[in-house]
Amino acid sequence: MNLQNHKDLIQENGFTIINNIFSDEETEKISEFIQHIDTSKETFRKSEDLFAIRQFLKEIPNVKDLIFNENIKSIIKDIFGSDYFVVKSIYFDKPEKSNWYVAYHQDLTISVDRKAELPDFGPWTTKQNQFAVQPPLDILENIFTIRIHLDDTDENNGALKVIPGSHAKEIYRPETIDWTIETEEICRVEKGGIMIMKPLILHGSNRTTNGKRRRVIHIEFSDRELPCGLSWSERMEFEN
Structure with a gap:
């Protein structure tokens, strides 16, 4: 798998799409694990428009070996390096008749183990005993996200839309988007494919x-440790 092109696209545009990372058999096995879980926990969110599992890899640890297959491990190592570890995981299920609409935004918070008064960290929020904070920009710039698709996804069932290159403009408020210079791109991803993006x-x-x-x-x-004894709340190593 030649990943240099994808590495360049992430650097330039802030995202890339790589299909055929998981086989149909692998995606079905992952789906089966999710179907057989207790959905009454606090980390689960269920409505007509969305079913979500926060701390996904902690809640369903048996799925870890399926997710970190050889393809994913080589992608992480070759594109980002061998020192990266998991810092957050969420499962999203947007049902067939979902009216769930997500406005343009950046992912500006990280999940940590406690609240601490640190310079350049804030504002703070707490959800379901989970502390989240906006960290300094250099920490956000260092994070990358892999989105694994268990279904074919396009503009008709909630594929992500992105503004290429906006990851390089620091904090970019959606209300200030200048559509005379920005373009929108729909991220169509096949079942078993992934999208990699900068938050x-x-x-x-x-x-x-x-x-x-x-x-x-x-x-x-991320491959960064947090300052002053603060820890990533979902930190998880994987064999890379």
């Missing part, structure tokens, strides 16, 4: 219109 890229998604569900596993990675 600072402006991204959003539209409502589902074709009656097809969209299931995505969102995993964030």
